[in-house]
Amino acid sequence: MSILLKLKKVNLKYQTGKDTIKVLNNIDLITKKKETISIVGESGSGKTSLIMLIGGLEQATSGKIFFQDHEITKLNEDEVSAIRKKNIGIIFQSFYLIPNYTAVENVALTLELNKFKNPEKEAKLLLDRFGLKHRFNNLPSQLSGGEQQRVAIARSIAMKPELILADEPTGNLDTENSLMISDILFNYVKEEGSSLIMVTHDPKLANKAKRKIKIKDGKIK
Amino acid sequence: MEKSNNSSEINLIFKYAFKDLSRNYKKIISIIITLFISLFILSAIFTIEDSLKKELNDNAKALLGGDLEIDYNRNEGNLELVTKVKEFATISQMIEFSTMVATINRDKNKSLFTRIKTVDEKYPLYGTVEYEPEGAFDRMQNEPNTVLINESLSKTLNLKINEQIKVQDKLFTVIGIVKSVPDVSGFVAFGDWALAGKQTLEILKLNGIGSFLNYEYKVKFNENDDEQEIEERIENIFKDDQKVKLRYPENSASGLKRIINNFSQFLSLVSISAMLIAGIGVANTLLSFINQNNMSIAVRKAVGFYSGDIKILYYLQLLILLFVVTTLAYGSSFLIVPFVDRYLSDGLGLNVLPVFSIINFIKIFLIGLLVLIIFSIFYQYFQLLTLLRFF
Numbered sequence: 001m002s003i004l005l006k007l008k009k010v011n012l013k014y015q016t017g018k019d020t021i022k023v024l025n026n027i028d029l030i031t032k033k034k035e036t037i038s039i040v041g042e043s044g045s046g047k048t049s050l051i052m053l054i055g056g057l058e059q060a061t062s063g064k065i066f067f068q069d070h071e072i073t074k075l076n077e078d079e080v081s082a083i084r085k086k087n088i089g090i091i092f093q094s095f096y097l098i099p100n101y102t103a104v105e106n107v108a109l110t111l112e113l114n115k116f117k118n119p120e121k122e123a124k125l126l127l128d129r130f131g132l133k134h135r136f137n138n139l140p141s142q143l144s145g146g147e148q149q150r151v152a153i154a155r156s157i158a159m160k161p162e163l164i165l166a167d168e169p170t171g172n173l174d175t176e177n178s179l180m181i182s183d184i185l186f187n188y189v190k191e192e193g194s195s196l197i198m199v200t201h202d203p204k205l206a207n208k209a210k211r212k213i214k215i216k217d218g219k220i221k
Numbered sequence: 222m223e224k225s226n227n228s229s230e231i232n233l234i235f236k237y238a239f240k241d242l243s244r245n246y247k248k249i250i251s252i253i254i255t256l257f258i259s260l261f262i263l264s265a266i267f268t269i270e271d272s273l274k275k276e277l278n279d280n281a282k283a284l285l286g287g288d289l290e291i292d293y294n295r296n297e298g299n300l301e302l303v304t305k306v307k308e309f310a311t312i313s314q315m316i317e318f319s320t321m322v323a324t325i326n327r328d329k330n331k332s333l334f335t336r337i338k339t340v341d342e343k344y345p346l347y348g349t350v351e352y353e354p355e356g357a358f359d360r361m362q363n364e365p366n367t368v369l370i371n372e373s374l375s376k377t378l379n380l381k382i383n384e385q386i387k388v389q390d391k392l393f394t395v396i397g398i399v400k401s402v403p404d405v406s407g408f409v410a411f412g413d414w415a416l417a418g419k420q421t422l423e424i425l426k427l428n429g430i431g432s433f434l435n436y437e438y439k440v441k442f443n444e445n446d447d448e449q450e451i452e453e454r455i456e457n458i459f460k461d462d463q464k465v466k467l468r469y470p471e472n473s474a475s476g477l478k479r480i481i482n483n484f485s486q487f488l489s490l491v492s493i494s495a496m497l498i499a500g501i502g503v504a505n506t507l508l509s510f511i512n513q514n515n516m517s518i519a520v521r522k523a524v525g526f527y528s529g530d531i532k533i534l535y536y537l538q539l540l541i542l543l544f545v546v547t548t549l550a551y552g553s554s555f556l557i558v559p560f561v562d563r564y565l566s567d568g569l570g571l572n573v574l575p576v577f578s579i580i581n582f583i584k585i586f587l588i589g590l591l592v593l594i595i596f597s598i599f600y601q602y603f604q605l606l607t608l609l610r611f612f
Binding site: 078084092098100101109112113114 | 229245517519520524526527528529
C-alpha cells in the first residue's frame with residue numbers, strides 16, 4: 001500500500017507568557033492508504049493536537065508533514081484549506097454542527113463548497129443512508145447526540161475523503177449510540193477504502209482499528 | 222492550487238451571509254436597534270434639511286416677494302431710477318422699521334419692541350397673506366391707524382381684534398391677525414411683527430434720517446418678458462448707484478437657509494457624537510455575536526473554507542446589516558417630515574414634502590460604516606483572527 005501521510009520530527013509548542021508548553025515532541029509517523037489507526041493516551045497527552053496538525057487546523061512549530069505528495073507544513077493556510085476541503089473529513093467529539101442550519105444544510109455545506117451541482121439532494125442521500133430520513137429539516141438542537149454525530153459523519157464523508165480524522169467520535173455518546181457510530185465509521189472506511197485516524201479513550205473502539213498508537217507526554221510510545 | 226476568490230465562491234459567500242443573517246436575527250437585534258436609532262436621527266436631520274431647502278428653492282420668488290428686489294437698506298434711494306423700472310415692470314414698495322408697541326387702558330400696560338412692515342396695495346406680488354378676519358387686509362390699506370399683528374405679538378401682549386395699541390404716541394387699532402406672509406426671506410420669519418398700510422409712515426411722521434427705516438422695492442416682471450433680459454435692463458439702470466443692492470430669487474431665503482444649515486450641522490454633530498458613543502455598545506454586541514458564532518467559524522474552517530472567506534463572510538454580514546438598517550432608517554425619516562410641516566413650517570407658510578436624495582443615503586451609510594470601522598471592524602478583526610488561529 002502506498003503512503004498517505006508522513007510526519008517527520010514534528011514538534012508543537014505553545015508559548016504562555018515566559019513558559020513554553022511542549023505538546024508534541026519529535027513525532028515520526030507514517031500511515032498508508034486504507035489504514036485504520038486509533039490513537040490512545042491519557043488526557044492532555046497530545047492526541048487531539050496530533051489530529052489537528054494532520055488536518056492542517058494547527059501549525060507545527062517544527063518538523064515536516066506530508067499528505068500524499070504535498071508537504072503541508074510548507075503550504076500557506078489557503079492551500080492547506082484546499083487540500084482539506086477535498087481530501088480530509090474531520091469528526092469532532094462535540095459534533096460541531098452549525099446550530100442554525102438543518103441536518104441537510106449542515107451536510108450540504110461541504111458539498112456546496114466543493115461545487116456539487118445538487119448539494120441538497122446528495123446530502124439527503126447520505127443522511128438517508130445513516131437512517132436520518134425523518135430528520136432532514138431538523139436543527140441540531142432537535143436531534144439526539146447520536147443523530148447529531150451521524151449528521152457530522154455524513155458531513156465529513158460527503159466528499160469521499162482519502163482520510164477521515166475522528167476526535168473521540170463516541171466521547172459524548174451512550175453505549176448504544178457509540179456502537180452504532182463505530183459501526184457506521186468502520187463500515188464506511190471498509191466500503192469506500194478511506195483511511196481513518198481516530199482518537200479515542202474507548203478501548204473497544206480502539207481495538208477495532210488495525211493499528212493502535214499510544215501517545216504519552218507528547219511522544220509516540 | 223485553486224484561487225480563493227472566483228465568482229462561484231463569492232456567490233456562495235453572499236448566499237451564506239444572507240442565510241446566516243436571516244437565521245441569526247435574534248442575536249443581532251440589539252445591533253439593529255442601536256444602529257437604527259443613531260442612523261434614524263441622522264437621516265431625519267438630513268431629510269428635513271433637504272426638504273426645507275427644496276421648499277425654499279421652489280418658492281424662491283414668493284420668499285423674495287418678487288422676481289427681483291431693489292434693496293436700498295437705510296435710505297429711500299434714487300426714486301428716479303425706481304420710476305424707470307416702473308415703466309416695464311410692477312413695483313411694490315415696502316418700508317420696515319422697528320419700534321415700541323404698547324398696550325393701553327390696562328392695569329399694567331405692557332410694551333414690546335416690534336418690527337413693523339408698511340406695504341402698499343400691490344403687496345404681495347407673489348404668494349398670499351393669510352390673515353383673519355376676512356377683509357382685514359383691505360381695511361388696513363384703506364383705513365389709517367390700523368394694523369394687522371402676527372400671532373406671536375397677539376399672544377405676548379394678549380391683544381384682541383379691535384383693541385387699541387400705542388405706536389410712538391399714536392393710537393392704532395388691531396384689525397386682524399396675520400398667520401403668514403409669503404416674503405419671509407426679506408422680512409422677519411419669527412418673533413413679533415405687524416403689517417401696516419403705507420400711510421402709517423406719514424401718520425408717525427417718520428423720515429429716513431434717524432428712524433432706521435429699511436426701504437425695499439419688489440419687482441414683478443410682465444408675464445411674457447424674458448427674465449434675463451429684464452434683469453440685465455434693471456442692472457443697467459442701477460449700475461452707477463452705489464447704495465443699491467439687487468437681490469434675485471436664487472439668493473432669497475439666504476438667512477433662513479443659513480439658520481437651517483447651522484441648525485442641521487449642530488444636530489448632525491450631536492447625532493454623530495451619539496453614534497460614536499453607541500459604537501462602543503455596537504462593538505460589544507458584535508464581539509458577543511462572533512463568540513456566539515465560534516462554532517460556525519470552526520465548522521467552516523474544518524470543512525475547508527478559506528480563512529479569508531470566513532472573514533469576508535463576517536464583514537459582508539455587517540455590510541448587509543448596515544445597508545438594511547440604513548435603508549430602514551432613511552425610509553422612516555420620511556415619516557418625520559409631515560410633523561415638521563405641521564409644527565415647524567406653519568409660521569413660514571411653507572408646504573414641506575419629503576425629498577429623496579441618493580447622496581444623503583450614501584452619506585448616512587458611510588457614517589454608519591465609519592462607526593463600524595472605528596469601533597467594530599478593527600476590534601473584531603483580532604477576535605476573528607484569534608478564533609481562526611484557535612480552530
